[in-house]
Amino acid sequence: MKNIIVGQYIPGKSFLYKMDPRSKILALFILMVSAFVFKDITHIIYMLLGVLVILKIGGIPIMRIARGLRPIMILLLFTFTFQVLFIKTGPVILDTVLTLTTINIGIMILAIVVWYYTRRYIKSKFFYMVLVIVGILTMLSLFTPGTVISSSNLTIYEDGLLGASFIMVRLIIIVTLSTILTLTTKPTDLNLGLERILKPLNLVKINSEEIALIISIALRYIPTLLDEANKIMLAQASRGVDFTEGKFKDKVMQIISLLVPMFIISFKRSDDLANAMEARSFVPGNKRTRIHILSWQSRDTLVIVFCLLVLTATVVVRVYL
Amino acid sequence: MNIIEITDLSFSYREDVDALHNVNLTIKKGEWISVLGHNGSGKSTLAKLIIGLLKADSGDIFVDGILLTEETVHEIRRKIGIVFQNPDNQFVGVTVEDDIAFGMENLNFDRLDMIKKIDEFSKKVNMNEYLKKEPHELSGGQKQRVAIAGILAMDTDIIIFDEATAMLDPKGRESIMEYIRELNKEGKTIITITHDMKEAVNSDRIIILKDGEVLAIGETNTILNDKETLNASNLELLLPLKLLYKLDEANIKNEKVKDILWQLSLNK
Numbered sequence: 001m002k003n004i005i006v007g008q009y010i011p012g013k014s015f016l017y018k019m020d021p022r023s024k025i026l027a028l029f030i031l032m033v034s035a036f037v038f039k040d041i042t043h044i045i046y047m048l049l050g051v052l053v054i055l056k057i058g059g060i061p062i063m064r065i066a067r068g069l070r071p072i073m074i075l076l077l078f079t080f081t082f083q084v085l086f087i088k089t090g091p092v093i094l095d096t097v098l099t100l101t102t103i104n105i106g107i108m109i110l111a112i113v114v115w116y117y118t119r120r121y122i123k124s125k126f127f128y129m130v131l132v133i134v135g136i137l138t139m140l141s142l143f144t145p146g147t148v149i150s151s152s153n154l155t156i157y158e159d160g161l162l163g164a165s166f167i168m169v170r171l172i173i174i175v176t177l178s179t180i181l182t183l184t185t186k187p188t189d190l191n192l193g194l195e196r197i198l199k200p201l202n203l204v205k206i207n208s209e210e211i212a213l214i215i216s217i218a219l220r221y222i223p224t225l226l227d228e229a230n231k232i233m234l235a236q237a238s239r240g241v242d243f244t245e246g247k248f249k250d251k252v253m254q255i256i257s258l259l260v261p262m263f264i265i266s267f268k269r270s271d272d273l274a275n276a277m278e279a280r281s282f283v284p285g286n287k288r289t290r291i292h293i294l295s296w297q298s299r300d301t302l303v304i305v306f307c308l309l310v311l312t313a314t315v316v317v318r319v320y321l
Numbered sequence: 322m323n324i325i326e327i328t329d330l331s332f333s334y335r336e337d338v339d340a341l342h343n344v345n346l347t348i349k350k351g352e353w354i355s356v357l358g359h360n361g362s363g364k365s366t367l368a369k370l371i372i373g374l375l376k377a378d379s380g381d382i383f384v385d386g387i388l389l390t391e392e393t394v395h396e397i398r399r400k401i402g403i404v405f406q407n408p409d410n411q412f413v414g415v416t417v418e419d420d421i422a423f424g425m426e427n428l429n430f431d432r433l434d435m436i437k438k439i440d441e442f443s444k445k446v447n448m449n450e451y452l453k454k455e456p457h458e459l460s461g462g463q464k465q466r467v468a469i470a471g472i473l474a475m476d477t478d479i480i481i482f483d484e485a486t487a488m489l490d491p492k493g494r495e496s497i498m499e500y501i502r503e504l505n506k507e508g509k510t511i512i513t514i515t516h517d518m519k520e521a522v523n524s525d526r527i528i529i530l531k532d533g534e535v536l537a538i539g540e541t542n543t544i545l546n547d548k549e550t551l552n553a554s555n556l557e558l559l560l561p562l563k564l565l566y567k568l569d570e571a572n573i574k575n576e577k578v579k580d581i582l583w584q585l586s587l588n589k
C-alpha cells in the first residue's frame with residue numbers, strides 16, 4: 001500500500017506549494033493536453049526535461065516520483081512491448097529468428113522448478129532477475145542447441161521502437177505531472193480546487209459542492225477502512241486463514257471472507273455517518289458557507305500564462321514542423 | 322419551563338414489535354436527564370425520534386414549543402445537538418478544524434465567525450493544538466471531544482449524548498463525563514443515553530426504559546433508592562449501591578457506613 005503515493009501530500013515550501021490549487025489543476029490540464037499534441041519523440045523528450053526542471057525547482061525528490069511510477073510499471077512495459085511488436089514501418093533495426101528447441105523447454109521447466117522450490121527461502125530479487133534474463137535469452141534463442149520444434153521471425157522496426165518510447169515518455173510525463181499535483185497539494189485543498197473549477201457544472205444541475213463533499217468523505221474514510229480491513233485480516237488470520245499462500249480457489253474464498261465483513265461494516269458506517277450529518281443540519285443541495293477559501297495570486301496567473309504559451313508552442317510545432 | 326415535551330410516543334421498526342410504546346416525558350430547560358436501559362430497550366430510538374432522524378408512528382414531540390413535523394425538523398435540529406456512540410462514524414471533516422466547522426457551514430455561519438468559534442470551542446474541549454490533525458491520528462476520546470466542539474459551535478440549547486462514552490477507554494470516558502457536567506452547569510439541557518448507571522448518577526433525573534416502555538422516571542435519588550424498580554430493570558447496579566441493598570437486607574443499620582456507600586454511589 002505504501003507505493004501508492006497519489007493523495008500523499010509531503011510538506012514543503014517551494015512555489016508549487018504556494019500556488020492556488022485551482023491554478024495547479026488548470027496547469028496540469030493544459031500541460032497534459034500539450035503532451036498529447038506533440039507528435040515527435042525529440043519534442044516530447046524536451047518536455048520530459050522541462051518536467052524534470054519543474055521537479056528540481058519545486059524541490060521534489062525524483063526518487064519519490066519514481067516510487068509513484070512503480071505501480072504503473074507493468075502497464076508501461078506492456079504498452080512498450082505491444083508498440084514495439086506491432087508497428088511495422090520504417091527501417092529494420094533487429095531481425096532474428098526465434099526457435100523453440102528441446103533444450104529451451106528443458107531450461108524453462110528447470111527455471112520454473114527452481115522458482116517454485118526456492119521462492120520461500122530466497123528473498124533476493126537479484127536471483128530471480130538472473131532467472132528472468134536467462135529465460136529471455138532462451139526465448140530469443142541466442143543459444144539453440146537441441147532439436148528445433150518450431151521457429152518464427154522477430155523483426156523490430158525503427159518506428160516501432162520510437163513509437164513505443166514516445167508513448168512511454170508521454171505516460172511518464174502525465175503520471176509525473178499528476179504526482180506533482182498530489183504531492184504538493186493537500187487533499188482538502190485539491191478537493192476545494194476541484195469544487196471551484198467544476199462550479200460551472202451547476203448550470204447543468206450537477207452540484208459540484210456535493211461531488212466535492214463525496215470525495216472528501218471518501219478521502220477521510222480511506223485510512224479508517226484500511227484499518228478496518230487490517231483488523232478483519234488479523235481476526236481471520238487468528239482463525240487460520242492464510243492470505244499469502246494457497247491455491248487460486250482458496251485465495252478467492254479468503255478475499256470473500258474479507259470483503260463481506262468490509263461491505264457490511266461500510267454500509268453500517270455510511271448509515272451512521274448520514275445520521276450524524278443530518279443531525280448537524282446537513283441538507284443535500286442546500287447552500288453552505290465554507291471555512292476554507294482560496295486566494296488567486298499573481299504567481300498563479302503567471303503560471304497559467306506560461307502553460308498556455310507552452311500549449312501554443314506545441315500547437316505551432318505540430319502544425320508547422 | 323419545559324424545553325422538550327413528549328406525549329404518547331410510539332415507534333416500531335417492524336410491524337409486530339414496538340421499539341417504543343406510549344412514552345410520555347417532559348424535560349425542563351437546563352435539566353440533565355439520563356435515559357437508562359438495556360440494549361434494545363429503545364433508548365437510542367428515542368434520541369433519533371427527538372432529533373427527527375426517525376418518524377414516530379404516533380404521538381407528538383414538542384421542542385421549545387415547536388411541534389416536530391417534516392416542516393419544522395430543520396428548525397428543531399438547530400436547537401438540538403447529538404453526540405453518537407461511534408467516534409469514527411460521526412467525523413465528517415478531513416481534519417479536526419473541518420469537522421468542527423461542518424455544522425456551522427450547514428447553518429451558513431459567516432467565515433470569520435466560524436474561525437472565532439473554532440478557536441473558542443476547540444480550546445474549550447482541549448483540542449486547539451490538534452486543529453490540523455486528521456481523524457486517524459486521534460484517539461476515540463479526542464474524536465468525541467471534537468464532536469462536542471462541533472455541537473457547541475452550533476450553539477444548540479439541548480445536547481444529547483447517545484452512549485457517547487461506550488466505545489472509549491476509562492480515561493476518555495471520564496473526560497467526556499467531565500465536559501457533560503460542565504456544560505450542564507453552564508445551562509445546557511443535557512440528555513445522556515446510557516446503559517451504565519455510573520454515568521447516570523450525576524444527572525438530575527433518570528428515566529428507565531425497558532422493552533420500549535417507561536419503567537420508571539424520577540429524581541436520581543428516588544430512583545436509586547427504589548430497589549424493586551432497579552432490580553426489575555435488570556440493569557447492572559453499582560457496587561456501593563449493591564452493598565447498600567445487601568446491608569438493608571441483612572438489617573444492618575450502621576448509618577455512617579450507609580452514608581459513605583450512598584456518597585460513593587453518587588460518584589462523590
